[in-house]
Amino acid sequence: MSIAQTLMRGESDENKSKVVLIAEKLKLSMSLLAKAELKEVDFDAALAELVRRMSHFMPADTTMKDNTGHVDWLTPERKAGWRYWERLARHLERKLASTVVDQLDKSTDEILELLEDPKREGSWDRRGLVVGHVQSGKTSSYSALICKAADAGYKIIIVLAGLHNNLRSQTQIRLEEAFLGYETSPNREPGKPIGVYWEDSDPTIHPHCATTREEGGDFNTAIAKHFAISPEERPWLFVVKKNKTVLGRLLKWIQGHHVSNTTDPVTGRRIVTNLPLLVIDDEADHASVDTGEQLFSADGVPDDDHQPKAINGLIRKILYSFSKSAYVGYTATPFANIFIHRRNETKDEGPDLFPQSFIKNLSAPSNYVGPARVFGLKGPNGRVGGLPLARDISDQVDKLDGKPLATGWMLPKHKKDHIPVYAGQEILPPSLREAIESFVLACVARACRGQGAEHSSMLIHVTRYNRVQLEVHRQVEEYVKRMKQRISRRVDHEATLASYKRLWDDDFVPTCEAMAQVVQEDGGPQKIPSWDEIAEQLPKTLAEIHIRKITGTAKDTLDYFENKDKGLKVIAIGGEKLSRGLTLEGLCSSYFVRTTKMYDTLMQMGRWFGYRPGYIDLCRLYTTQELVDWFGHIADASEELREEFDTMAAQGAKPSEYGLRVESHPVMLVTSPLKMRTARTLKLSYSGSLAQTITFLTDEETLEGNLDAAKALVAQMGKPTEEHPARKRDQKAESWKRSLLWKDVGSDAVLEFLRSYKTVPGLSRINSSIITEFIEKMNSLQPAHLTRWNIALLAEGPAGKPFAFANDVVVSTFPGRINTGGKDAYRIGVLTDPADEAIDFEYEQWKAALEKTKETWKVDPARNRSEKEHEAPSGKQIRNARMAGAVGLPAPGLLMLYPLAPSGAGEAVPEGWDRPIMAFAISFPSTEGGDGVKVEYKVDHLYWEKEYGASE
Incomplete structure (x- = not known):
């Protein structure tokens, strides 16, 4: 398929959509590999996937920049011989459309160009922000940027990967595939080859890595004692949590290391002059923003005695320890970052993290399913253009004459010792039972469509308390276990089968038919399996379903990689550990009753946004009508923010001007006042x-x-x-x-x-x-x-x-x-x-x-x-x-x-x-x-x- 895509590159956009031509190129690619030992090829499945990919396109990004002090440097000649990006591009084309990879190449070139040439002499500091959509491929963007930065000569690359071990471990694994080319081991020696290794296995270009995928694989004191870095070496990667202790260790190692070879004549601090630094801040609006309120004089001079919050201060100190540094934040909810004061600076931490150099709005591929597509956009007669995938739930709270009571399975506000009870019993409410059945049916239908070896996930997000999550986990496990027993043993299974058939006939069939009319980019309507096909596949699929509780440890990263050949089918139960950055592969069904209305928090909890090739019509969101309304508001606010950005970018505005504009705009009251650095007042225009x-x-x-x-x-x-x-x-x-x-x-x-x-x-x-x-x-x-x-x-x-x-x-x-x-x-x-x-x-x-x-x-x-x-x-x-x-x-x-x-x-x-x-x-x-x-x-x-x- 990768070869067929390469053969299609020279064709016109019109030809790329012709099934006959795609089939011809696929047959040619198969003939080119005829002498190789190939596994059996499913030509029809390969053709369907290629048709789907060829229908995708990637809109251009929009960028706002300030080139003060910047020197243009990224020319075709400068890129000659770059190998990290080349092997990643080939690796990505095994899964993605070539048009998407081409746009990723262009987009990350633009970001890299906005940084500084790592070989440029003197001191420089560039800070930018990349704004993507939730679950839209931000990791692919910064993986590509890391590869290109390493090609260009950046020597130390630090990735700030969330607050929890599971997200750090997930990010480490992804960068092993995309950049390192090997699994990291506890002794920091290269382990099993993976990912990009198979595109270019030359050991002389393998990057070094100071962290590993294990639970205790973060940067620690023992690591710091046993390795040193010299400017001539291959690049070093650090994947670390946004944790005070971890960042403190890393800063101490940097400041105490022999490469800290120069003293700043003004501040007396030791700085690294011979190792260019790139910091990638994933989920940059989370924990990185200084929520302490810094005072300013009447002429705007910041109070030098201000003490930033711990994580913000440590990130800034790390950057301030290098004479050549670049910081790129990635987020889908940039509101807090835009509210950072543009002139914040202290003598120990240096400048704050406002994206002074650039803000880039990433476009998503045409097959991305985000809030605007799921919920539509506002119109005078209601929302327009949404997808019929949301299902209203209300039985998680007891009611009397239609009015909610202070009792129920999952109250909007409950204590950490709450016991979920429905109808006087510790059992799941009907809506959650139906949501689980809908997930099972989605897995079965995907298997009938030839996607049985793909990952499928369900998200249950109803509480932030671990003890309550344990109770939910127990009830879900019990319910699924009983279902499996009935279906596999065919004992008392008639009612269960009837329930599945009713849900398939009344919900899935009409929804799939309706979706076929509105979703055009997936290469044509998807097959709707017959009930007989569903019933035949049901026992096998049901037996493969696992239940997991996500608490934030590295063990909770979900073993997608270990199950890549057969596909993991998992129901994940969690709270805030699920709400930031963690990707649930093949997410089909979501059950969501959290009550926050904070735009950025709520948006990040929306893990169901993303890519659903060939199964978007099988996806379901079970939530309350109130939260559907709020997600609609998010879609509107995000669209207004992006439209404002597009307009100002077209006018040549700088990030500082955009920050001032958005900060005072009444529609952008979308994050905590604490994150807006103004705990007492808001200033509106x-x-x-x-x-x-x-x-x-x-x-x-x-x-x-x-x-x-x-x-x-x-x-x-x-x-x-x-x-x-x-x-x-x-x-x-x-x-x-x-x-x-x-x-x-x-x-x-x-x-x-x-x-x-x-x-x-x-x-x-x-x-x-x-x-x-x-x-x-x-x-x-x-x-x-x-x-x-x-x-x-x-x-x-x-x-x-x-x-x-x-x-x-x-x-x-x-x-x-x-x-x-x-x-x-x-x-x-x-x-x-x-x-x-x-x-x-x-x-x-x-x-x-x-x-x-x-x-x-x-x-x-x-x-x-x-x-x-x-x-x-x-x-x-x-x-x-x-x-x-x-x-x-x-x-x-x-x-x-x-x-x-x-x-x-x-x-x-x-x-x-x-x-x-x-x-x-x-x-x-x-x-x-x-x-x-x-x-x-x-x-x-x-x-x-x-x-x-x-x-x-």
């Missing part, structure tokens, strides 16, 4: 953003008051500038047949409305008092901003009881927005239709926003971004165009008023309430100088923990 109410207070007094605020505003504005606006557009004209628009309204009227409108209290993206303060500050600038407003009353919806505002303004239709918050709250997914943000745009301004959208658009299936021609501008570019369209005048803001139909709120509104529920959205222009205007918000930590959960 609304410039260039869309603020919209999506959660509403529904007591009668608030509903009445917010409606009165809108009525007063309409009365103050007088006769509308336009009734039923209509606008020329490229494809077809847009019209708002029941809406009204007022232009050039003074900011006083808008401020009065906001002061009267009551938003949900607590930490929220939209807060009327904070928005009011922001507008007031913008008004006070010289020249003044946000003094002019256009205001739209948007009443596009089904007919209802007419409602009179003022000045003969009567609304007879209410926009409908469905409640996702249940009986206790009125919460909607999204309020504003993107077209509404341009209701006040004439054609030329709208067209300018559309052209900018096309310029910055990247095809990216992982973000639900297709190749289709754009028919309308993005909200981001509409807000940019507000400024561009206001020549000689302050850019107008747009306030949109939505009188929502009360029927959409269901039982969340008082009985008998038949008037509109008043909602609003504001489209803030991207105003020059506006980014610098921020308003402070006092953080209520009790509210934060109640709403988002404790920081983890």
